[in-house]
């Protein structure tokens with residue numbers, strides 16, 4: 211139940227007409243305007259899960275408490291549905307209100323406005339600090355639910371593909387058994403085994419690249435005290451996108467970004483100039499509130515994994531770090547055959563923190579580096595992050611569509627807010643500059659783009675199943691097992707499986723094609739005799755007899771080189 215209490219000089223109200231069909235008619239004498247002076251008006255909305263005895267008891271306790279503080283003797287109990295979007299049935303609400311009137315009547319003079327009616331009202335609230343108080347009254351353990359109905363609701367997770375294009379990643383994802391969605395977790399991915407292989411593959415690939423670039427890796431908590439986000443400025447500038455929760459009577463935010471947690475790690479030990487530039491990566495899971503209407507497969511999610519990194523450096527090191535970052539970003543995109551369409555430089559927004567002087571330096575540095583790298587860019591005025599300007603990468607996929615992926619953001623404000631420092635050569639404490647950057651953007655979205663870009667034909671090193679062995683007839687099963695053993699011995703960790711079902715080879719090939727498996731090996735009597743396998747490469751209908759050793763050698767090379 212939600213209540214809003216108003217301590218008023220007076221209230222006038224009058225029922226107009228019924229808002230709910232199933233409420234009883236009120237007598238004519240109650241249809242006229244009612245005026246109550248010097249009252250505590252209690253606006254109420256009875257919600258699902260409320261119960262007559264427990265909710266009323268809590269309500270009376272709350273009202274007594276407030277009335278005592280404001281010294282009110284008259285109570286106006288006023289049903290007000292607008293307080294909640296989780297209203298109970300009208301039957302329960304009616305009962306709760308009648309009981310509340312009775313119980314409050316033992317302590318106060320109570321006037322109850324009719325329930326289930328449109329009413330007009332006019333009131334004058336007193337100006338003191340306690341004149342407007344809202345409370346939520348919660349009761350536990352009484353929630354009534356129909357388990358079978360709930361089960362029906364959560365079982366409705368089937369993908370409606372009627373409005374999707376054939377190459378939509380949601381369809382590919384279903385065919386390849388990569389992931390699914392369920393209404394119990396809007397905008398959050400259920401990764402299946404195959405999908406998690408792709409996710410982990412991308413994660414490990416990035417990890418290897420970052421090691422080459424001298425990055426460290428960290429992991430920070432999922433929920434952190436509100437005060438951290440007040441320091442960072444997210445609470446003020448970004449509140450409407452933050453999931454919040456509470457514990458131990460403290461307010462917490464489910465992290466929408468990784469930076470503040472990372473800053474605490476930076477601060478946990480004193481730093482010397484010798485440690486800079488310090489490159490710290492966090493593959494962090496973040497949650498951001500989005501309107502449910504705009505959610506769509508992996509492209510727009512509420513929960514996602516950012517391939518985040520923060521680079522702490524001196525102002526002098528800034529340009530060089532940015533150049534390194536741009537080279538790395540380009541190298542990663544190239545690996546997936548994604549071309550850069552253009553880059554956008556977003557400058558200071560209206561809602562921002564930090565001094566104009568710092569914004570000048572930051573914007574100029576980004577522009578200088580872009581010019582130096584000779585990359586075409588557009589200026590996106592006023593679209594920077596609230597803590598600094600940024601450059602965003604827009605890439606082009608195989609279908610000539612453009613996507614915004616990575617971002618590089620310069621930030622003088624966050625180090626200031628968190629009082630970051632390092633001891634410089636001259637023994638003086640100085641402030642580092644911070645660079646925030648992502649390359650994939652979000653792993654979830656990147657996988658969606660990759661699936662559509664390749665039409666599910668992921669490179670062999672990333673494919674969930676890399677090789678499938680099919681038997682021609684039951685007689686060839688033994689040889690098939692031998693082939694798998696031999697290949698696995700040479701390439702441990704290879705994702706290879708078998709289809710020895712007693713159905714035609716054609717239908718087995720069809721199944722494997724739907725899964726977009728890079729290599730299909732067919733083994734029959736002829737192959738067994740010759741010590742070969744019949745190789746069918748994805749996207750190629752030609753079948754070629756290849757010696758097993760040769761197949762292994764070529765496959766190993768392809769996977770190792772990630773081509």
Ligand SMILES: [Zn+2]
Pocket residue numbers: 467468469518519520646647
């Ligand atoms: Zn950041």
